[in-house]
Amino acid sequence: MSFVEYAEFIQEGDVAIIFMGHDSMFPVKVQQGAQTQTRYGVIRHSTDLIGRRFGSKVTCSKGGWVYVLHPTPELWTLNLPHRTQILYTTDIANITMMLELKPGSVVCESGTGSGSLSHAILRTIAPSGHLYTVEFHQQRAEKAIEEFREHKVDHLVTVLNQDVCKDGFGVMGVADAVFLDIPSPWEAIGHAKSAIKKQGGRLCSFSPCIEQVQRTCAALAEQGFGEICTLEVLLRVYDVRSVSLALPDFGPEDTLQTGLHVPGEEGTPAAPGANATVTCRTAMPPREMAGHTGYLTFATKSLV
Amino acid sequence: MSFVEYAEFIQEGDVAIIFMGHDSMFPVKVQQGAQTQTRYGVIRHSTDLIGRRFGSKVTCSKGGWVYVLHPTPELWTLNLPHRTQILYTTDIANITMMLELKPGSVVCESGTGSGSLSHAILRTIAPSGHLYTVEFHQQRAEKAIEEFREHKVDHLVTVLNQDVCKDGFGVMGVADAVFLDIPSPWEAIGHAKSAIKKQGGRLCSFSPCIEQVQRTCAALAEQGFGEICTLEVLLRVYDVRSVSLALPDFGPEDTLQTGLHVPGEEGTPAAPGANATVTCRTAMPPREMAGHTGYLTFATKSLV
């Protein structure tokens, strides 16, 4: 397994996702002889994981069971250790498309943060692209290097521990795309411009506050970027459910039909009486959702 | 009829809404002997309108028919002559509730604009409240006075033609609520404060741009307003429709059931063959909708 190539069977050293439910999964590093505790009991790596197919149902010691999944950047995003605020899949999807990333793309990124976006970039630019990712926080940079190695994508990525606003991306004229997620992106636009290929490329800056966006857009325009465009994407996840709706009891009907009893949606006849109900399938929005992650500002650097 | 009191029958001098469809209605001033042209033919006021009930179906000369509706502030908002950008019902509803307007409230408003919000305020504060509305544009102020008279709400409103930022609302310590829809609301916060009752009251400022909101919030905090809160409300109207979905043709089924043919939602059996479809009722969002009207900033002025 690697984060850029699917494998059929679980092997020693792999990362696997133990899936117990939407909000209940975690990654494990598969090791001969190791054990993992879950609320359904113990998973023994040697017998329960190694050699089995990804996607298998594994019965834990207490009789409950879990699924073992192949890691993907999207599952990783849901399960990674947070060292910073992270980018989530909804934004990542738009960043990837709007930066026009594809196999072979060369990308510069700062900051690396918890590596959520980095993994998604690597998946998309493999097998021939490269990611230069700059992280000013030393601890985080080191952890990222370690993760990339474990996830077998280290050949595709260079991690630099420096200040992108002062020192740039460490490369010039090589990038098809630059991504910025730093407190003052406007200070890095110049470096971003020099990192981009001579014939041009795309840029994205992610910022939670509108003031950051304003300063970044001004810097982009000043530096000659075109197609400057700021957008925001929110995800509304629906919960699919069967719900019951009571039917009103208007009292005994006259011999003259007043036509009040309307059958329910699924054809249930509306029985008179206080406790009649109809059932319907619906998709409900959650009570609370992420109302804002950040603004995405995109721009094109072109030669002309 | 008046905009603050329902009537049953249409009378000379009334305003009535000729309704031909959601996006096709207009107001008429009912006058003995007058005629109104519609695409379905002529409506003769004397015979077709006067003395008939609001809500009646009126057959026009060409045989088509329309409904004649009692005016409400909401129908007026959809039909009024635009002298400026107007406030729409979705924002108005929130402004009304968040300003805590009710019968008897005294309200200060600027600018009057096309009177869309003014009518809704008057409806809510009648029969004992009062609206002081300030409009710097003379032509508009005059037109507003005329409309309020025609709509029989002039006893509830005072229109002032002056600059609210320089001259305020013309009243001091009387308002339960102040509403601002002007280019530089921060310049009017002081006047708003003096217009509000000594024991306190509510304020709302509507601005399309975030920079206006920032300056207004700063001014509100400086002037000692509390509960400062900025929000935005968008309306998503759904179009209820029956839609057809094709059923896939996987080819002739084996004697061994592969279980591919799934019946459609409404129980229609999925007939094999290329042209099978199922129908379902759905509610579709429109292709385009108002993506922004303005930010609503609310605040409380309290004595303490």
Added chain:
Amino acid sequence: MANNMDDGIDAQCIIKEGDCVVMKRGDIFKAAQIQKKRKVIFEKQWLFLDNTIGELYGTTFEIASGGTLQPRKPKHTESSTEVKKAGTDNRNIVDDGRSQKLTRDDIETLKEQGLKGQEIVQQLIENSTTFTDKTEFAQEKYIKKKKKKYENTVMILKPSTRILAQMYHGREPGKICYLRYDSLAQMLTLANIHAGSKVIVFETCAGLVLGAVMERMGGHGSVIQMYPGGGPVRAGMESFGFPEHFHQTLHDFPLCKVQDLLGGRLSQDAPETDEAAPPKPEQQSPEAENMDTVPEAGRETEERDKRREDKAQERKTKMEEKRKKLLAAAALLEPRNADGLVIASRFHPCPVLLGLLKFMAPSRPFVVYCQYREPLIECYTKLREQGGAINLRLAETWLRHYQVLPNRTHPVLLMSGGGGYLLSGTTVLTSPAQPATGPAHRAEEPSPKRIKLQETDD
């Protein structure tokens, strides 16, 4: 307190014993009644509201030890904890969980020393080794979190639709069918609720919607609350603390008598079975009381009889009253000329709406709230088939709050996923002679063919 009685201050703005109030801290609201020496619980703390009496609505109180309240000095309505220096980024923050030098015990000590919440937060900031290294954004979050934890204040507000709707939505959304306050705002406006009209309300939202409608009517006109089951629910309405005369405009009518009313069997039918006893003997009982000619020995029996009679009389009077009220509500409904209809319930909106529309005058607005979209789609479809209503609109609102702060302006990170769905429309006269195929009908819903064309054209 006394100085609050200055000129120009409405007596209604002063907190009085017996008042219905709402306690507020941050975004948390809770309704209460002002009663002396009565503990109330708010955010896991016991409070006595005694000291609020005589103060103005809108006052913020510090919660002192023992749960007594002290009005806060003015000017600090929204306290601003001073932040001196902010790091431009957080590159230097090492996450070792040891950046706060104050221990939990230290904080408890500070609290025991009587330090106010705001002061504790300031202490925390001063003792945080990493605070000044954090970005402003991170600092803001830190302060907010700590404030919430250590600031012990409560604001006392006068109830209103704005406040109660937010309170219910925040605390007990299940009780109000998850009706969000902006959806309620839409309902009141779309239904053109105003003084002097006759409005029918059917809700299972704890009485909140009823109260909101009554606030907008200001005690003018009439409200008929239709109710399912044993009796109307009104707790939410009662939290508004309306003056007495408002209640005189409120009527109620049981849903289960709608068929009787529509069938004309209500006014002329016989009183209900438990009212069937002939009234005469009971009417005589007051006279019996005046009889003094009864011998001593019979006294006990007499008194027992009397008690029984009193009880029966009481029941009778209640029944009579109930019946009178029912007939009064029926009299309001019978002319079928209501000016507004507002529905927000856990019931399937389709039969409810179709049933209650019958009581409306033509050219009047109605609005139905439902937590789910599907039942309103059905409702819409049925109404289109049946006629009698135009201007139908199925909609949902989308509410977003903003944080507006220097260099830190952005939408609030958490938002409500949905506020429910609204179906609104306008009643019209149905003329059965004309089938519903005229141009106005066509204008409202494009035929399937036209939809097809639109879809491929645009």
Added chain:
Amino acid sequence: MANNMDDGIDAQCIIKEGDCVVMKRGDIFKAAQIQKKRKVIFEKQWLFLDNTIGELYGTTFEIASGGTLQPRKPKHTESSTEVKKAGTDNRNIVDDGRSQKLTRDDIETLKEQGLKGQEIVQQLIENSTTFTDKTEFAQEKYIKKKKKKYENTVMILKPSTRILAQMYHGREPGKICYLRYDSLAQMLTLANIHAGSKVIVFETCAGLVLGAVMERMGGHGSVIQMYPGGGPVRAGMESFGFPEHFHQTLHDFPLCKVQDLLGGRLSQDAPETDEAAPPKPEQQSPEAENMDTVPEAGRETEERDKRREDKAQERKTKMEEKRKKLLAAAALLEPRNADGLVIASRFHPCPVLLGLLKFMAPSRPFVVYCQYREPLIECYTKLREQGGAINLRLAETWLRHYQVLPNRTHPVLLMSGGGGYLLSGTTVLTSPAQPATGPAHRAEEPSPKRIKLQETDD
């Protein structure tokens, strides 16, 4: 042109004859192919793209008279028409429809004089008596409107998913089932599309989704396009202008042969009826061509025979090829180990998804787009019943664009009402021995009882 061939410039960045390109003005996109002396129409104007050859992608061209293009001088990518003075409000503007001193004829004259669009807009501003009295907000709107009307430029872009998805959504949303570009972005990411995998695509989105998947695969791995009816639709994919080797990774398979494939009746069954003729005689025909011994008189008959044979041969070759391709696609599907499944069609997603899931490996993501919510609710329900898929999520995205300008920052006033709905999930191995009632299942959907509790509790 010549100087564009400097070092460091990839040849792919230069516009060449035969290239697939996208023309852009403002938010309007249109695909075209670079062909010399060939008129193309864009925004009601005829253009010749000849002069774009040799220029760089991303160049903006002025449209000169006769529709020829001239590269615009650099630096003015997004022209900024200078605004000197803005009124603080528009109190003094009297709306008499006479504020523009330039008449329509004047403007036509300016155009004939060869004035560039930008200059005309400047003229209009200078001749507007009310312009400086307008608020900045109103000025902005005015300039934008006028620019759109008078600026005659076109930008030539290299096609990409970003550009083509926006183009289709803007121009012909009906052709792509109203799939909005951000929804497409979600699909590609949720399905983990990447180089080296085996992906099944079923779409009726003009080939746009297919092209987007292929772009992300970069010519590595394989794509199997399942198609309904006569043949796969690929216009959208062809607009990408992929290099030849990309096409070798693309396979297609007709939906109507899915049952045959699943039933194992595809590889071993006889060729189809029109291929049933024994191949021998046709194989001999090339040899017949070399025979020169035929007498003159028989020549005509011979030639007719030959033509007939040639035709039959041609058909035969085609059939063989088609069959070979079908079997190649079948060979990819047969092991039932596809790594990804992407569905976006006008078909009911439920049978399509349940059918095509059978070809997937376990622990692989799938994603289904539908313009409507209800069919995906059904799909979700069926999948939950059937098992074999977890991590199910029904969602919709909400896209908002912003205008970011000094003192005029706000969300764009017009937004898309909806981008469609997505159902995504992950396949798992089904073990029929264990019924689907284990804890993992329970964790995914709370039982009705738990729902009830949650609703009242929170």
